Amino acid sequence: MKGAGLELAAVTKRYGDTVAVDAIDLKVPAGHYCCLLGPSGCGKTSTLRMIAGHEAASSGDIILGSTNVTDLPPARRGTAMMFQSYALFPHLSVLDNVAFSLKMRGVSKAERHAKAAQLLSLVAMTPYAQRLPAQLSGGQQQRVALARALITEPQILLLDEPLSALDPFLRVKMRAELKRLQKELGISFIHVTHGQDEAMALADLIVVMNNGRIEQRGTPHDIFTRPATEFVARFIGGHNVLPGEGGMIAVRTDRVQVGRLNGQGLPPGGIAASVRDVEYQGTYVQLGLDSDASAELIATVPEEAFFADPLNPGDRVCVSWRPADAHRLADPIAV
Secondary structure, X not given: OOOOOEEEEEEEEEEOOEEEEEEEEEEEOOOOEEEEEOOOOOOHHHHHHHXXXXXXXXXXXXXXXXXXXXXXXXXXXXXEEEOOOOOOOXXXXXXXXXXXXXXXXXXXXXXHHHHHHHHHHHOOOHHHOOOOHHHOOHHHHHHHHHHHHHOOOOOEEEEEOOOOOOOHHHHHHHHHHHHHHHXXXXXXXXXXXXXXXXXXXXXXXXXXXXXXXXXXXXXXXXXXXXXXXHHHHHHHOOEEEEXXXXXXXXXXXXXXXXXXXXXXXXXXXXXXXXXXXXXXXXXXXXXXXXXXXOOEEEEEEEHHHHHHOOOOOOOEEEEEXXXXXXXXXXXXXXX
């Protein structure tokens, strides 16, 4: 398979008077794993469907490699889409499900079955080739759907929340499989999700969307350590968003220091607070804090450090952080 870069230039999608996607610009280099991340209704699925050709762009251009595919039908775009529901044919065997698109193109039975067998081997489903979809687990059905999408040798694979129907353990396992396949095939995957952990684990490039616009794009490390806006900081999680001099700041929850007051005065830069709740999370303990400055804060404390001197709801504490750990947030309109 040969991958290609993707470019969206001022792409807009309107449904009547509603603007679902608002003139977005995006470049995804060939061979990247890109996650479109955001809450329901942010425009990420509409964007994916416009790339696939299942929705027509109201304006703007979609360019795959050197070809403007904006007005091409889905079958001529060089993309393939893996749907959330998997949409396998219940009366066809696994092998025939994977080979189906080649059958529609008039490829001989021997040739299409040989190609389908190669794809089933790639996704570790060879032993199940003659089973029906109803005889497979959810994870196995997903592998079949993935093989079926890949058999047309797309330049880009589009995935619409492909892990949402799986249980948490299998979801983590399939994340690793998707990442392995993307690297092995060398083509770009464009993956829609509302799961922050999923995007962080999979993506080379995360595109955070909100209200039909792109709030921020970058590597997982960039997005988490330097959120551009208040929305990104709150949506990604792991941050406190607070008023600062001249605007808003974000402070990572693991950079917040918490110590008992014990009747002593506050150190410079310290904030007095009360422990609101305590949640044990295994490797760390999450503290909900009500500061005397009327701000709600969260601190994550390593397990060992917490249990050396456990805190309880109602305890008075001092909260602080290093000035270097306070990240200034930009005006979202300016991003």
